[in-house]
Amino acid sequence: MAGGPVRKAKRAGGGSQYPIQGMEFLKSKGQHILKNPLIVDSIVQKAGIKSTDVVLEIGPGTGNLTVKLLQVAKKVIAVEVDPRMVFELQRRVQGSSHASHLQVIQGDILKTELPYFDICVANIPYQISSPITFKLLSHRPIFRCAIIMFQREFAMRLVAKPGDSLYCRLSANAQLLSRVDHLLKVGKNNFRPPPKVDSSVVRIEPRNPLPPVNFKEWDGLVRLCFSRKNKTLGAIFRQKNVVALVEKNYKTYQALQGALGSSASTDNGATDLSMMADAGSGRGGGDAEEGGGGQGMDVDMDGGDMDMDDDGDEVTKGPVNKYKEMGLAVLREGSFEDKRSSKLSQDDFLRLLASFNARGIHFAN
Structure with missing residues (x-):
């Protein structure tokens, strides 16, 4: 203009x-x-x-x-x-x-x-x-x-x-x-x-000062949650690609921790917000309502047969998958399993991210 x-x-x-x-x-x-x-x-x-x-x-x-x-x-x-x-x-x-x-x-x-x-x-x-x-x-x-x-x-x-x-x-x-x-x-x-x-x-x-949060982590979680903003978080974290992402990021984080020690996740990304720039446009708003909610989420996984939920998304079924259970455990502990992203406040997302991080689950990759 x-x-x-x-x-x-x-x-x-x-x-x-x-x-x-x-x-x-x-x-x-x-x-x-x-x-x-x-x-x-x-x-x-x-x-x-x-x-x-x-x-x-x-x-x-x-x-x-x-x-x-x-x-x-x-x-x-x-x-x-x-x-x-x-x-x-x-x-x-x-x-x-x-x-x-x-x-x-x-x-x-x-x-x-x-x-x-x-x-x-x-x-x-x-x-x-x-x-x-x-x-x-x-x-x-x-x-x-x-x-x-x-x-x-x-x-x-x-x-x-x-x-x-x-x-x-x-x-x-x-x-x-x-x-x-x-x-x-x-x-x-x-x-x-x-x-x-x-x-x-x-x-x-x-905001000055900025909230004490790793912005790459924040955006990774929010991107995932809004991939299906009207589905419950429990349904999202049962999807095959989401479980695969949790597994991949958990293993990556553990490897980084072993190589770098506890400093591996101290940067809060305060001056690099470029990853948030595709968060929305005037037409689409960036909800990514189609697709699994982020890059690197089409990884095949072992440990469990697949089934489809009501929206046609692949969900884990059969033998217990520990990474799915890790994610669902975080949701249950915080009473998030039946909640939807479209209703979550800033404080809710911050609390949810802190709970995942405490379990060694990260979203920066």
């Missing part, structure tokens, strides 16, 4: 490009111009910018939002991939009193090493919402907050609570690392060209 000039536009042939004074805005690249100045003002106001703040703006376009940010911030760092937009943005502020307070970085936000900033304000391309979100949350030092325009469905997944229909892996991961609040809905007609979906502005405030 790009914040550009409010000018009359004629529709180009094919409906995919809108020329504005010789510049074509490409919907395929997420270039939709926010044309409502009241929404621009509201975004700036809700950001709570101080006169001493450095603001990071992602996808400034031709600068509608940038100009407003420069009026209240000490400095604005704008990251823009389109060289035409960079030129227009620089031309727009040239000769003004704010020109010296603007730094423009031309490049792909996902490949750019971000400098220090206090607040992030962005109208982003919706197709990269998830990787941008977790790139920001992995940034150090921790910033104060981010005010971001997302596709509405993605935004509602970010803020969804346990029991909500949109609650998913994305919700759990984002809310572990930050406080997320919905600020306002923005209809598609506030943009030129209008996107196919409505949008929402969300405030993301990173």
